[in-house]
Amino acid sequence: xxxxxxxxxxxxxxxxxxxxxxxxxxxxxxxxxxxxxxxxxxxxxxxxxxxxxxxxxxxxxxxxxxxxxxxxxxxxxxxxxxxxxxxxxxxxxxxxxxxxxxxxxxxxxxxxxxxxxxxxxxxxxxxxxxxxxxxxxxxxxxxxxxxxxxxxxxxxxxxxxxxxxxxxxxxxxxxxxx
Numbered sequence: 001x002x003x004x005x006x007x008x009x010x011x012x013x014x015x016x017x018x019x020x021x022x023x024x025x026x027x028x029x030x031x032x033x034x035x036x037x038x039x040x041x042x043x044x045x046x047x048x049x050x051x052x053x054x055x056x057x058x059x060x061x062x063x064x065x066x067x068x069x070x071x072x073x074x075x076x077x078x079x080x081x082x083x084x085x086x087x088x089x090x091x092x093x094x095x096x097x098x099x100x101x102x103x104x105x106x107x108x109x110x111x112x113x114x115x116x117x118x119x120x121x122x123x124x125x126x127x128x129x130x131x132x133x134x135x136x137x138x139x140x141x142x143x144x145x146x147x148x149x150x151x152x153x154x155x156x157x158x159x160x161x162x163x164x165x166x167x168x169x170x171x172x173x174x175x176x177x178x
Contacts, residue, residue: 004107007076011101014134015077019053024131024139027095027123028053031170032060035092035121038172039069042119046070048088050112051096052081074115084111089118097149098125098140098168105142105152113156116175120157124149125168 007015018024028049035057039047045068049057052073061069074085093112100108112120126146129139146162146169153159157173 006108012077028057029060031094032064036061036064038121044090048072048085048091050074050091050093085115087115087117091116091120093122098142120173123170127167
């Protein structure tokens, strides 16, 4: 059985091009204090940064962590981090889901569920991005309110915390147990 596609080749190339811009993929840094707080609360020793971009979340986390943290990166647009990740006890998916190609969102959410062995911290922006894709589309391919996102997420995860932000929301989830 073939693995479900998480990104089209055309879109992967566009994302690679966007990541050449030093100002693209910077949102994760502002969430480092929140992610560090949740990591400390649950006692996680490793993190999978799902949709890691340039790895800035991991770099920023080092400033907020009291103890060492093993960081794994996954991003299909970054060649060195494009291999399918192994499940991890703690997963951060920061400013990623709104960038997913709409036709592949269920595949990506299923994969996010697969890799989240314990706790996840996810942020979703629900408004337009400042950046534009090389083909002219807004970089936030999915601009939907929390009421649209939550059923999709809660089909796959148990909700621990939900918090609205002016531009979207963040959640803490736990893996659903059968």
